[in-house]
Each structure stands twice: as structure tokens, then as C-alpha cells.
Amino acid sequence: MKYISTRGQAPELTFEEAMLTGLARDGGLYLPAEIPVMSHDEIAALAGLPYEEIAFRVMWPYVSGSFAEVEFKQIIARAYEGFGHDARAPLKQLNENHFLLELFHGPTLAFKDFAMQLIGQLFQVALKRRGDRVTIVGATSGDTGSAAIEAFRGLDAVDVFILFPHGRVSEVQRRQMTTPADSNVHALAVDGDFDDCQAALKDMFNDFDFRDGVKLAGVNSINFARVLAQIVYYFSAAVSLGAPHRKVSFTVPTGNFGDIFAGYLAKRMGLPIDRLVVATNQNDILHRCLSGEGYFKGDTIPSISPSMDIQVSSNFERALYYAYGEDGGAVAQLMDELKTGGFNVSQGAMEALRESFDSGRVSEDETLETIKETLANSAELVCPHSAVGIKVGEDHRAADVPMITLATAHPAKFPAAVEKASGEHPPLPSRMADLYERPERVTRIANDLGTLEDHIRRHIAE
Numbered sequence: 001m002k003y004i005s006t007r008g009q010a011p012e013l014t015f016e017e018a019m020l021t022g023l024a025r026d027g028g029l030y031l032p033a034e035i036p037v038m039s040h041d042e043i044a045a046l047a048g049l050p051y052e053e054i055a056f057r058v059m060w061p062y063v064s065g066s067f068a069e070v071e072f073k074q075i076i077a078r079a080y081e082g083f084g085h086d087a088r089a090p091l092k093q094l095n096e097n098h099f100l101l102e103l104f105h106g107p108t109l110a111f112k113d114f115a116m117q118l119i120g121q122l123f124q125v126a127l128k129r130r131g132d133r134v135t136i137v138g139a140t141s142g143d144t145g146s147a148a149i150e151a152f153r154g155l156d157a158v159d160v161f162i163l164f165p166h167g168r169v170s171e172v173q174r175r176q177m178t179t180p181a182d183s184n185v186h187a188l189a190v191d192g193d194f195d196d197c198q199a200a201l202k203d204m205f206n207d208f209d210f211r212d213g214v215k216l217a218g219v220n221s222i223n224f225a226r227v228l229a230q231i232v233y234y235f236s237a238a239v240s241l242g243a244p245h246r247k248v249s250f251t252v253p254t255g256n257f258g259d260i261f262a263g264y265l266a267k268r269m270g271l272p273i274d275r276l277v278v279a280t281n282q283n284d285i286l287h288r289c290l291s292g293e294g295y296f297k298g299d300t301i302p303s304i305s306p307s308m309d310i311q312v313s314s315n316f317e318r319a320l321y322y323a324y325g326e327d328g329g330a331v332a333q334l335m336d337e338l339k340t341g342g343f344n345v346s347q348g349a350m351e352a353l354r355e356s357f358d359s360g361r362v363s364e365d366e367t368l369e370t371i372k373e374t375l376a377n378s379a380e381l382v383c384p385h386s387a388v389g390i391k392v393g394e395d396h397r398a399a400d401v402p403m404i405t406l407a408t409a410h411p412a413k414f415p416a417a418v419e420k421a422s423g424e425h426p427p428l429p430s431r432m433a434d435l436y437e438r439p440e441r442v443t444r445i446a447n448d449l450g451t452l453e454d455h456i457r458r459h460i461a462e
């Protein structure tokens, strides 16, 4: 499989090259040159298989050529062995035809583990084969950093440095980043806010001496390998509810559009998905856009579902690429307009988007109310992100098509909001109950590019 850029000006790459590169040289995002299609019979045959086997069959057409079959099976096995649930992504029933897909049984209790754990193993195998090593630097407001640390800890081809804003992540999130003892893990508490961390990261990528010197690599949500890993659970959930013999719909709490875009690819691969519903909190650029108001930046307003507090949704570019008939020039033009505030979506592209996507927005009060009601009506304690999804999913549920809402984090990751809404304190799963006793290891560091680069240079393994 070859990979092409959404802006049409970058060279075609293999899967391995696209994964190690992340962002295309023309500023675009990589996509497969063709979307592989699975037949009705191939999808039917997935029913009842272990998650790892479904993962292999769904992802294989995307990676063949970069990995051997046995090698890729081993990578998948290692990626998901640390999950706390044998089903990996179990389904819970909320009411007669609304289901919750629990994606929070990985090591850091959020859905990002599905992609990060896989990408960690993929990087390790690819780099070993090349006799190479890289330095991964990430900036996080919480979930991505801990997921990256858990994925790369102990892997000898990689050093991982995570920048987080000192004093501005939750205690669970901080401890998940500071308690791993592996020598290749480096948690950096930056004196600044999340935007400062992101700006520092961007500056490092633009400092070519530094970038080449430490072999800087990124694993943020635009990396196609992350999108790929997320396609799998759309298949596992849909077949367990009767696909391909009947249709299902999905509602996805959305920030950067990575998770729901994986659902779009699943649909294009042949999975009978009726509707893909985007659920946003008060940071609603995607809901406004899908309602026909254009794609215009606003101010980010902090919410109780912080992993969805975004101004610009980076993976939406991939959906636009298909909505604009795979016209890279048109996408490049839109992204240019975005720099100065935003753009209107053409009528044809709006029609294409509406063929697959619906959307809804949920206020802070509605989020709290949904946590409370879900506990009362279905005996499930859910995190605020999942609650945003449940509210929108319920509003968009049709009588004859099961609705599957993605539960993106464990309630114990956001205990304050959950307790405020429900009166119940969500306990950590027993396998991490000692999180508060484990020793922390963290470097507090100034928000200064030179200081940060110097620290990283001095702490990477030889």
C-alpha cells in the first residue's frame, strides 16, 4: 500500500515511512492511496473472533509490504496484552438499542492506548530493523502524554520526553506520567500552560539542527498509524451486534477528529455503518461546521471534558480531502484560509460530509446531568467525555438501528466531575490502585527552548 498526502504535493511513501514521518512535507496528512474493501463474507467471518485476530484482518491490507505476517501478529499481541479486559473493547447495553463501547481498559484508562500501544511496538520493530533509534517528544494536556509514555517505556530504540504544563494536569494524569521507572522515560513539568508546551514542541521541529541531531519523531494524532489502530474496534463492535447482516450507527466524543475518522474509513471499507455522529462539548467548531456554518476558529473554553477542548480539529483535513473529491489542491487552499480564521465548505463537499456524518453539541450542565441519569437508568458510571457522547447518541438514536457510543475514558480519570455529577467517587481499577503510592520522577523545567533542547540532548541514551 502506498500513502499519499491530503495536499497532493508530497512524495508517496510506504506505511513504515508514513508512520515514522508523521506529517507530510507539504504540510498535509497521509492517507492510503486506495481504501481497502472487505467483502460481506469477510466481515461476517469476524464474528466471534478474538480482538487481536480481528485487528490483524482489518489492518493487514494497510501494512503489508512494511511488515511480515507473523511479525505483525506478534506486534498486535504485544500491544494489547497489558489491557485489563480480555475483550479489549467490551460492549455494555444502556437501553433497548443504545450501547456503550468501553475503550478505557488499556494501561492509561483512555482510548488513546489502542493506538499508542500499537504504534510503540510498530516503531520498535521498524527501528530495530533499520538499526536506528529516535527521540519522541510530545506535548500534552493530559491523556496523550501518559498514553505515549506507557507505549514507549522500556523500548530500547526510543527515548520519550513528554512536556506537560506544571500544576495544570489532574493528579491521576500526572502520576501516570511521572511514576514509570524506565530510564527511557522523561517527564518534564514545564513552567507554562499547554499552549506553551505545544509551541515549544513546534519550535523544536522547526530547529533542524536539533531535529536531525536527536532524530526527533512525533506521535500526535495526525500519525496515520494511530488512525489505523482505531478502525479495528468499529468492526469488533459492529459484528458483535449483527453486522454485516444489519446496520449500526456510532456516536463519537470528538476533539481532533481522529477517532471518528477511523469510523469513516471502516464504513468505506464496507462495514454497514448508517450514521457517524460527532459529539462535541462547548468547543463546537465541528458541530458548527457540520450544521452548515463554515469552519471558523473560536476561543477555546475550558470544560469538564478537557480532552475535547480544541480550536482546530487536525484530522478533519482528512475528511475534507474525501469530501472535496480527493482534490489535494482544494484542501491546501482551505488550510491556507484557515490560517487567517477559517473557510466556508462548498455545497458539494457539505453534501458529501452529510452522507456520513451528523453532529450534536452538549453543554456543561447537560454533561453532568447525563452522568447522573446514566448511573440512575443504566447503572453505569461514565466519564464526562463519554457522557457528551451518550447525550448526543440518545438524541440521534433511530428505532431500528443500534446506536453505539464510544466511551473514551474511565470515570476514575476525571473523578472531580464524576463525583460532582453523581455523588459517587469512581475508584481506580485494582491493577493501578497503588498509583498514589508509587514514587514520582519528574524534572521541573523553564519554558525556554534552549533549556529544553539542552536537557533533551543531555538525557538521550547513546
Ligand SMILES: *Cc1c(COP(=O)(O)O)cnc(C)c1O
Binding pocket: 110, 111, 112, 143, 144, 221, 253, 254, 255, 256, 257, 258, 259, 260, 307, 308, 385, 408, 409
Ligand atoms: C483524545 C480524547 C478524545 C478526542 O479524540 P479525538 O480522536 O481527538 O477526536 C475524547 N475523549 C478522550 C477521553 C480523549 O482522551
